[in-house]
Amino acid sequence: MRKSAADRFRHLFNRSLILLRHRHHHHPFPSSSSLSPFSRSRFFSSTPFSMASDSPFPVTAQNINPKVLKCEYAVRGEVVTLAQNLQKDLQANPGSHPFDEILYCNIGNPQSLGQQPITFFREVLALCDHPAILDKSETQGLFxxxxxxxxxxxxDQIPGRATGAYSHSQGVKGxxxxxxxxxxxxxxxxxxxxxxxxxxxASPAVHNMMQLLIRSENDGILCPIPQYPLYSASIDLHGGFLVPYYLDEATGWGLEIPELKKQLEAAKSKGINVRALVVINPGNPTGQVLGEENQRDIVEFCKQEGLVLLADEVYQENVYVPEKKFHSFKxxxxxxxxxxNDITLVSFQSVSKGYHGECGxxxxxxxxxxxxxxxxxxIYKVASVNLCSNISGQILASLVMSPPKVGDESYESFNAEKENIxxxxxxxxxxxxDAFNKLEGVTCNKAEGAMYLFPQIRLSQKAIKAAGDANTAPDNFYCKRLLNATGVVVVPGSGFGQVPGTWHFRCTILPPEEKIPAIVTRLTEFHEKFMDEFRD
Amino acid sequence: MRKSAADRFRHLFNRSLILLRHRHHHHPFPSSSSLSPFSRSRFFSSTPFSMASDSPFPVTAQNINPKVLKCEYAVRGEVVTLAQNLQKDLQANPGSHPFDEILYCNIGNPQSLGQQPITFFREVLALCDHPAILDKSETQGLFxxxxxxxxxxxxDQIPGRATGAYSHSQGVKGxxxxxxxxxxxxxxxxxxxxxxxxxxxASPAVHNMMQLLIRSENDGILCPIPQYPLYSASIDLHGGFLVPYYLDEATGWGLEIPELKKQLEAAKSKGINVRALVVINPGNPTGQVLGEENQRDIVEFCKQEGLVLLADEVYQENVYVPEKKFHSFKxxxxxxxxxxNDITLVSFQSVSKGYHGECGxxxxxxxxxxxxxxxxxxIYKVASVNLCSNISGQILASLVMSPPKVGDESYESFNAEKENIxxxxxxxxxxxxDAFNKLEGVTCNKAEGAMYLFPQIRLSQKAIKAAGDANTAPDNFYCKRLLNATGVVVVPGSGFGQVPGTWHFRCTILPPEEKIPAIVTRLTEFHEKFMDEFRD
Incomplete structure (x- = not known):
């Protein structure tokens, strides 16, 4: 593993920033330079604009908002579209591929891969959806x-018991x-x-904050690289500037203050007003859990520099190693x-993650x-324009933050479901x-938390050339090959950003446990063949 | 009633447009000129910026996105905040006001005013929330x-029966x-x-379209005046230009093609690229239902002018007069x-309206x-960034578009609930x-559909002067007085736009039927006193 990626690529950052700015000012598409953390696959794929000039439609790709064109969300990008087509093909022609099913490891969507919902949560939601049955005798037997x-x-907490009414714009007070x-x-x-x-x-909350803070392309948001692409997409959509800071892969995706300072200063010297720091803890796609001392330094940094701390804490329940514990930035x-009055802090939380995974x-x-x-x-006014968030989601958020307690009738079964998951x-x-780390040329940091692994693959020059010939980025090339050979869908690292010249992919840890051995076998076989095929 | 407001104010429009552009280029706030359709109350109220210069916070009203500052959503604006404070006061000090409760007629939120949900819809939602009970015997007795x-x-339509998974970004295919x-x-x-x-x-859908179409302040969207302020807010948030066209109050809020053409040409001559036409049918806040012939002319206009037709059809079930019928623009x-390939058309639909009113x-x-x-x-990519809409809302949308049919067990009770409402x-x-039309100086068009009345109040010079002295717009002044005297919350017309120099308010038709006589009495008494107090 590289000693310190952040140090090694220090000199590259200034060029990278210049290139990023350049694309901001002139190009709807990111730079293809390998020095940018976003060597996005899109750049290599065929342009969608061929039919535009004689289009019969008043709206064309040439005349829509260029910020929309520019944004990208790889978690549901090209590889996933390919997977959906493969799935249709499998249904129409069973046995036509060397696998029976598509395994969607591209997205943190536990229940799509068979995870069962938490019974207590669903009982409460069902009863709140149809309160008319609350005092029926049959209900006692079912719930x-x-x-x-x-x-x-x-x-009773909902004014007028009106579970179908718009709530207060911030959500039901109770x-x-x-x-x-x-x-x-x-x-x-x-x-x-x-x-x-x-x-x-959490996504609309992130958009709300970006919308509030970003006035122009000269407003910057410090984001980790690699990052969850909601952030880059939201910054693009609101016309701001992503100021990247690199997590140090060599120290388990460490978030180092000198790196933050360096990138902040570099951005300032280019005339960027840096307004906020995004920290994702536990990390997505990187899985690290920050130490409390490190978090103190981050808070101090934001305080000193007058930055809003945007803390993505949606994986707060997902910590897997005894030596780490989640601490909120608050x-x-x-x-x-x-x-x-001392620190401006926004913490994002979601019902989609944790042990419950209620994405839908x-x-x-x-x-x-x-x-x-x-x-x-x-902030309230903008929330009001959309009236309120959905009440079932509001109720579930309250349950997640107040689950059954010791002594409650459901506690034991609830806790068993939670701990099992x-x-x-x-x-x-x-x-x-472990499986990734056994593969030739692959290193993979531990997932201390969250739902992902982000292994680095060292690709041969021959593989990189083959990707170029296929008009795609090397990591995208690898991921498409992997999909076609195994049915496993992962997301190329370029969708998250990575140190230029390195290649990764993100793979969720969510496939059903009984399927993991077969997946490991398939991955390993594929990887060996791939490495052999493209050996320099 | 005025013969043709659109004609009478034709000459004012060019100035109004210039003023609108001017505020776009230089001011975060709309012009206070009485020639603008948005003589918003905000302009008159005290500035919120007094403490900003020595703020301990890095984010201040001076350094947030000016588009956020500029947008306004009167449906939950100043009068509603006052009402919420009055409500708290009533709870703390019963009997402290000349009314027992606040009646929220500011927002189309039927269940908040006691409307009961449709049983069949809630049964299905509850069962989908907790499918584990679907095959239990007790369930037969409850559902x-x-x-x-x-x-x-x-x-079964949801892949893997995973009701808690993110769906396809467009929603569950089934x-x-x-x-x-x-x-x-x-x-x-x-x-x-x-x-x-x-x-x-429907609100996020409208935002999606505005985000797609608006590139800069030179991109215009034709919107009715009066309009539902989601449109003005969304255009402001996306930095576009609202090109107003006036509905003709004298002809029951008629949407006249010559008016559309005139406003389009005026906007074009100012260098505005007009990209889309918003039509709200049935109308909000105006309640008119468009005739089919009129709709054909609107389609032809969009076709000829290369405009996207943005059809707000969320009130399609809410038509109250036998001589009118809803026809979708599609x-x-x-x-x-x-x-x-001939016409670019977007139709917005919502579960919040209709006979079910499932806003939450x-x-x-x-x-x-x-x-x-x-x-x-x-469009798909931007939808993907937010992953998917909530599954309960998706299910309900499918139910609304496919309710019980003749012969189904629930049909009769379902239909009775629906027709009663x-x-x-x-x-x-x-x-x-009828009550509004009996008031001195008030005229009110029929609500053929939707959920609102939008009466015009002719205010005396003395009342207008009193409003100016109170630092507020005349319609806002009236609505605040009304609230303080009766507990009835309505929204000043300036939040929707109105012909300059005219004053209106929007009142929902949603208070419980048994309360309507008392409301009419209170409104009438208030209005008589107000007119007497401010008689010129």
Missing amino acids: STDAIQRAWQIV LRDTIAAGIEERDGFPANPDDIFMTDG KVSRSMGYGE KRGGYMEVTGFSAEVREQ LESLARRAKTLE | STDAIQRAWQIV LRDTIAAGIEERDGFPANPDDIFMTDG KVSRSMGYGE KRGGYMEVTGFSAEVREQ LESLARRAKTLE
């Missing part, structure tokens, strides 16, 4: 007593009270329900003595602290990590 | 047979099939499930012989036709319309 109690409590209490219990510091803005998953800040419910919230009343009014995820992460 | 059948069918079949049945013309993009309510276009579920879709494959790919809404609309 646990504490689920019925909780549903009553929630329905549910925000529950969430704030859950945050207090987690952190040991006060939380204010008026700081909670409930959203349809807790860390408050434990340093920094209060509401689109629940989430942001806890917004350290903003003036006048700015908070603006988390322990299985930990085993799957370890098995896949 | 109707066809709700159980429908839930099985829906769960649910889109159901919606497309519902559109076909409604229109008598084919609908393609691949044209359906499911969204969390049906009208197809019946004119215009196919997929945040379900909806847009049907996107007449876009090239390349542009559709871009629609008939009651029609009676409430008529009662309130």
